[in-house]
Structure formats: C-alpha cells, structure tokens
Amino acid sequence: MAKSVNQATQAKAKADAVGQARALAPEVPARIGSTPATKFRGNPEIFGRLVEDHDKHRALLAMIEATAPNDPARKALFEEFVRDVHGHAAAEEQALWSTVMRNPETTEFARHAVGDHHKLDKLMADAAARDITSPGWLTHFATLKDEYLEHILEEETEQFLEAEKVLSEADQRYMRKVFERRKKAEKAAAVIEKKIALKPVA
Template identity: 60%
Template sequence: MTARADATAKTANPKAAQKTATTETRAKQAAIAEARSVAPDLAARIGSTPATTFRGNPDIFGRLVEDHDRHRALFAMVQDTDAKSPQREALFEELVKEIQSHAAAEEQALWSTVLRNPETTEDARHAVHEHKQIDEMVADLAARDPATAAWMTRFGELKEKYLHHIREEEQEQFVAAEEHLSASDISHMKSVFNRRKKAEKAEAVIEEKIRLKH
C-alpha cells in the first residue's frame, strides 16, 4: 500500500488510524533509543517532528525516515553536551558517519533510479546537491575545535540545514518519487539501502576541511 492510499484508509477507518499512530510512535521511539545507545545518560529532546505518511512503514521510505529520526536525536544530544565533554566528539563522530553513509546509500538505492525519470529528475538533483552542501558543512566542523562556542554556532547551522533537507524529503520528494515507482522497485530499494548503508558506514572517513566561504 502506498503512503497516499494508507492515509486514505486511516481517514476512513478510525481504528486503523489509531493503530498506525501507535506504529509511528513506536518507530520514532526505537530510532531515538538507538541514538541514545551512544550516550545513554543524555536525553534526546527532539520534540515534535514534521508530519509524514512514511514513519513506521515497512518500505524504503519508512526505512529512510527511521534514520532521519535517529539523526534528529543525535543532533539534539550533541547540543545537550558540555563544551569539553568527550561525549560531544563521540556523538558528533557517530552523527557524521550516520548522515554520510545514509546519504550515500540513499543515492545508490533511491535517487539513482528517480533521477532517470524526467518527472522526478529535479527532486533527485536537489536532494543530491544538498547532500554535497551538508558534506561541506560537516568537513568544516570536523576541522574546528568542538569545545568552542563558535563550533556550536556552526553546528546549529548544520542542524538547521539538515532538518530542512529531511523535511523536504519526507513531505515532498518521497511523495513524488513514490508515485513513479513500482511496488517491486520500492521493495528492492530497501534491501539495497540496508546493504549499502552498512558498507558505507564501515568504510566512512571523516574529512576535515575549513570552508573559506559561508
């Protein structure tokens, strides 16, 4: 069932809506719990998240949102650390490896196919372009002292950029892509994503490069 059809079914059936809401809540909580395993003594105050029909779905888009919620939690946890806390560096490293391996696997599993359809080419280009921008911001942060206030200011800018990026994906780009993909495409993409995400994260190297222009 597509996300659009699922939303229609929920509207027509209150019990289905309640069940789906529970599934979405559990999916979000599980993603947060996985992020907190890096630093169990820290909270992950991500608050409310933008509405999406994909959270908790067992397809590629639900899998991507699962990662997004984990990333939201890691961003919140980094901001909750003290300047000289060793947890800050550990959480930042985990966040960087997560978002970079996620982006690479997402491009290989989803956007490489979406790019070939003229009706969705622009969405794919936009998503990949923003991945590059985020990589540059990450490399800049990695090259700077995380114990400074200036670092945290730049980290806040990265967070704002990333949250904007994933909100667009969840609410616009995934919706458009789903309409032009077959059920077999969507099913295959999830297995590709999981395989590539694991490989990309295992091989991840954090680049350090100061941005001369902002």
C-alpha cells in the same frame, strides 16, 4: 502508494530510532520534540527506512547540542552523526535517487536531494575541522543542524511523495534491501573529512 501506518506503529518507529541514538550516550537528553507529519514513518519499505534514519539523526543533533564543550560524549555523538549521515546519503543515492533521477518527471527532485547531500558534506567537514571543545563550536554546528533538518523536512514532505508516484511497491521493497546493504558498507568506509569553509556554503 505506501500503505497507511497507524499512530502506534509510527510512535514506536520514532521511539526506536531515538533509542538508537540514546544508546550511544544514555546520560545525554535527546529532546527532539515534535517531528513533521509523514505517512512514511514506520512503513516497512524504503521511505520508512529512510525516515527511521532521519529520526535517529534528529536525536543525535539534539544530543550534541545538549552537551558541554568538554563532554567526551559530544565528540562521540558528532562522529556517529557524520558517519551515519555519510552512509545514509550514499546508500540513499544508490538505492533510490539513481533510479528516480532517470524519470523525467522526478529528475529535479532527485537532483535537489543529491545536491543537498554535497552541501551537507561541506558543512560536516567544516564543523569537524573546528575545535569541538571550544564554546563557540556550537555556533558552527547550528548551521549544520539547521541545514540538515531543512533537508530531511523537504525529503519527507515533498521529494519522497514525488518519488513514490513513479515507484511500484516491488520497487520500494527492493530499494530497501539495496539501502540496507549499501548503508552498512558505506558507513563502515566513511571518513570524517576536516576542511574549514572559507566562505559560506551555498
């Protein structure tokens, strides 16, 4: 079981994650509002580290939505979001879900999370293939934003809780180390694919 984290630690962890996003474009507001309650925010092990990235991604999504079509910050923020999510998802699969999937009690939760990653890949490629300076681009981006926020809500309120039941604290500490190493490598190697989805991504 993850150790409980006090509110001040949780608030600092969230502010630090948002700060990572804001550093890319300090002039763009990062209004993410309230976030789903989770006991993992600020936790030093794997689930806390994943929530840290989620909060950074929430901020990036809010900032992208706040940009004007011709604002160069929009492209920079979107590209950071795509590369960071690619690195995060690949490292999460390697560090966490590959192990959790082997346990019959949690196989379905792991499969669902990995399936969501593939769906998000298609939505990111679709948004990347469209004219980011077009007034209508945010319409396509909104689908990606909604799907991503739904995905991380499920992870934080359901899938992580189930995965935690089959992992020791030592497992979780080790997984964080694996995640940190793999995310750095996967993000560095990430390629922004561009492919229009000819039909709605299911």
